[in-house]
Amino acid sequence: MQTQLEGWRARADQALTAALPDTTLAPQNLHKAMHHAVLLGGKRMRPLLVYAAAYAIASDEFDTESCDAAAAAVELVHAYSLVHDDLPCMDDDALRRGQPTVHVAFDEATAVLTGDALQTLAFETLAKAAWPATTTVETLRILATASGANGMCGGQALDMDATGQRIGLDALKRLHALKTGALIHAAVELGAVVAGATSEQREALSRYSTALGLAFQIQDDILDVEGDASTLGKTAGKDAAQDKSTFVSVLGLQASKDQLQLLLAEMEKALAPFGTNALPLRALADLAVRRRH
Amino acid sequence: MQTQLEGWRARADQALTAALPDTTLAPQNLHKAMHHAVLLGGKRMRPLLVYAAAYAIASDEFDTESCDAAAAAVELVHAYSLVHDDLPCMDDDALRRGQPTVHVAFDEATAVLTGDALQTLAFETLAKAAWPATTTVETLRILATASGANGMCGGQALDMDATGQRIGLDALKRLHALKTGALIHAAVELGAVVAGATSEQREALSRYSTALGLAFQIQDDILDVEGDASTLGKTAGKDAAQDKSTFVSVLGLQASKDQLQLLLAEMEKALAPFGTNALPLRALADLAVRRRH
Numbered sequence: 001m002q003t004q005l006e007g008w009r010a011r012a013d014q015a016l017t018a019a020l021p022d023t024t025l026a027p028q029n030l031h032k033a034m035h036h037a038v039l040l041g042g043k044r045m046r047p048l049l050v051y052a053a054a055y056a057i058a059s060d061e062f063d064t065e066s067c068d069a070a071a072a073a074v075e076l077v078h079a080y081s082l083v084h085d086d087l088p089c090m091d092d093d094a095l096r097r098g099q100p101t102v103h104v105a106f107d108e109a110t111a112v113l114t115g116d117a118l119q120t121l122a123f124e125t126l127a128k129a130a131w132p133a134t135t136t137v138e139t140l141r142i143l144a145t146a147s148g149a150n151g152m153c154g155g156q157a158l159d160m161d162a163t164g165q166r167i168g169l170d171a172l173k174r175l176h177a178l179k180t181g182a183l184i185h186a187a188v189e190l191g192a193v194v195a196g197a198t199s200e201q202r203e204a205l206s207r208y209s210t211a212l213g214l215a216f217q218i219q220d221d222i223l224d225v226e227g228d229a230s231t232l233g234k235t236a237g238k239d240a241a242q243d244k245s246t247f248v249s250v251l252g253l254q255a256s257k258d259q260l261q262l263l264l265a266e267m268e269k270a271l272a273p274f275g276t277n278a279l280p281l282r283a284l285a286d287l288a289v290r291r292r293h
Numbered sequence: 294m295q296t297q298l299e300g301w302r303a304r305a306d307q308a309l310t311a312a313l314p315d316t317t318l319a320p321q322n323l324h325k326a327m328h329h330a331v332l333l334g335g336k337r338m339r340p341l342l343v344y345a346a347a348y349a350i351a352s353d354e355f356d357t358e359s360c361d362a363a364a365a366a367v368e369l370v371h372a373y374s375l376v377h378d379d380l381p382c383m384d385d386d387a388l389r390r391g392q393p394t395v396h397v398a399f400d401e402a403t404a405v406l407t408g409d410a411l412q413t414l415a416f417e418t419l420a421k422a423a424w425p426a427t428t429t430v431e432t433l434r435i436l437a438t439a440s441g442a443n444g445m446c447g448g449q450a451l452d453m454d455a456t457g458q459r460i461g462l463d464a465l466k467r468l469h470a471l472k473t474g475a476l477i478h479a480a481v482e483l484g485a486v487v488a489g490a491t492s493e494q495r496e497a498l499s500r501y502s503t504a505l506g507l508a509f510q511i512q513d514d515i516l517d518v519e520g521d522a523s524t525l526g527k528t529a530g531k532d533a534a535q536d537k538s539t540f541v542s543v544l545g546l547q548a549s550k551d552q553l554q555l556l557l558a559e560m561e562k563a564l565a566p567f568g569t570n571a572l573p574l575r576a577l578a579d580l581a582v583r584r585r586h
Contacts, residue, residue, distance in 0.1 A: 021442045021443060021447075026447075026451060026454075027442075027447050027450035027451045027454055029450060029453075029454060030442055030446070030447060030450035031442060034442060080409075081409075084405050084406075084409060087402075087405060089400070089401035089402045089405060090402050090405060107382070108382035109380075109382045109383050109453055110450070110453070112377050112380060112382060112383060112405065113377075113446055113449055113450050113453075115409070116373075116374075116377060116408070116409075116412065116446050117441050117442040117446040117447070119409065119412055119413065120412065120437055120440045120441035120442070120444075120446060121437075121441055121442065123416045123433060123437045124434070124437035124438060124441055126433070127430060127433040127434040127437050127438075128434065132426075133425075133426035133427045133429070133430045134426045136426070136429075136430045136433070137420060137426045137429045137430065140416060140419070140420040140429070140433060141417070141420040141421065144413055144414075144416045144417035144420050145417060145420075147413045148410050148413035148414055148417055149314045149320075149323055149324060149327060149410040149413070149414065150314060151413075153323070153406055153409050153410040153413060154314075154319075154320050154323060154410070156406055157320035157322060157323035157403070157406050158319060158320045160322075160402055160403070160406075161319075161320055161322060
């Protein structure tokens with residue numbers, strides 16, 4: 001299993017490298033900053049979800065190569081969002097994936113442009129994929145809807161609006177369903193669509209990915225309390241310092257950990273119909289919940 | 294002619310309004326900022342180019358409605374770029390289209406997110422258009438290529454790299470071919486593709502739009518010297534204050550004006566095969582060169 005995930009991770013990195021602009025060509029600063037933002041670390045959770053979802057549908061029959069564009073595109077959207085979220089006017093983070101953030105390594109203006117260009121590159125990558133046109137349009141619809149004002153961007157805005165306020169569990173869930181959940185959901189959907197999933201299969205995978213997105217965020221909040229910068233690769237304790245509501249602050253630490261176990265069971269149930277084809281998706285659920293960074 | 298352009302402008306505004314998220318729904322601040330960025334003024338040059346290019350191909354036979362999504366999408370990319378270009382870390386502009394810029398009317402973080410969400414909305418708008426899938430994929434390819442690191446974003450990065458330096462005429466042309474030209478070129482391409490242009494027709498329109506993009510920027514540079522904030526709707530004299538190379542600073546004012554006339558003649562020549570169907574494109578060339586803001 002670990003070998004399979006490593007293989008997919010390497011494929012995703014190759015697809016990302018191929019998509020990024022040449023750093024020897026002008027504007028070099030922008031191109032270098034784009035490489036910095038994308039290629040220096042990262043777990044590649046979202047690309048792995050694309051491959052693993054396609055594998056759940058089609059098992060060994062599935063065409064790994066057909067997933068590359070979707071895997072790269074969803075990671076490019078994720079990378080762009082991190083670059084902008086780290087900006088001084090947003091979360092003001094100096095460290096990401098154990099490296100200086102883009103506005104620290106380069107400058108703020110370059111960081112704004114880098115995020116912008118990475119977002120565009122995500123959609124350009126879909127446009128160039130060797131899929132039937134109807135598949136491309138469907139992937140475009142999925143990725144754009146998940147990323148925009150009613151998805152990831154909207155979640156980040158809700159997060160800003162909520163900073164310094166106490167919000168309840170439902171509002172917190174809704175916030176993270178958009179901020180983190182939408183893109184995780186989209187990654188699984190992309191893999192399913194590329195592999196030709198039926199609507200029943202998409203429905204089951206949707207239950208899995210909705211639970212996964214929530215679990216991922218709860219673990220993030222736990223790590224922000226329990227982790228340290230050296231394993232996290234980013235500054236710990238930021239949420240409390242910024243007076244943000246988190247699952248830990250709303251539910252408490254133990255209840256948050258209990259919630260994670262419930263979500264794991266929910267994911268297991270959603271994946272049951274896929275049998276052993278869902279082993280990679282199960283492994284990713286496990287990783288998301290047990291990760292230390 | 295003026296009535297026709299006004300009609301198309303109204304259509305574009307309707308399409309933009311329909312695409313933007315509801316300001317009564319959360320996150321309200323983000324949604325309001327998106328409306329502010331898009332709906333408060335603007336000449337709608339790029340949407341008008343979409344309609345006018347389609348009209349040049351298909352005359353009165355053309356389906357105006359089929360252009361709406363492309364018209365809205367290209368304007369959304371333009372609007373997002375303005376919001377980000379106006380940021381304090383970029384051009385630091387407080388006034389745009391006679392209104393406070395988004396980071397002034399709201400705040401910087403909202404301005405970053407607003408630009409991000411507007412870019413996504415551009416691609417989402419293409420995804421939802423009622424075109425054959427192959428047309429959608431082609432429009433996606435055109436818009437993404439024109440907007441990214443090898444298009445508009447790359448041009449903005451070249452502009453930043455060149456600030457405070459003297460650059461020559463060729464470098465200045467290359468910079469603006471990306472920064473302003475690529476999206477104007479894309480607008481015309483989008484109209485042509487939606488209307489089913491032949492490759493010869495696309496080639497001719499490409500010569501027109503390349504000349505138009507350059508003319509548009511030269512006129513911008515002239516207005517920055519000759520205009521004032523009340524007619525411009527933005528701060529005049531910024532280029533000199535920021536020590537940017539412009540066509541006026543490189544060529545001189547009179548030679549810049551002469552260059553505009555040469556470009557008008559070039560556009561006229563490119564449009565000749567379209568006869569009276571190109572009247573709207575001619576009117577837009579005229580507007581771009583004679584505009585006072």
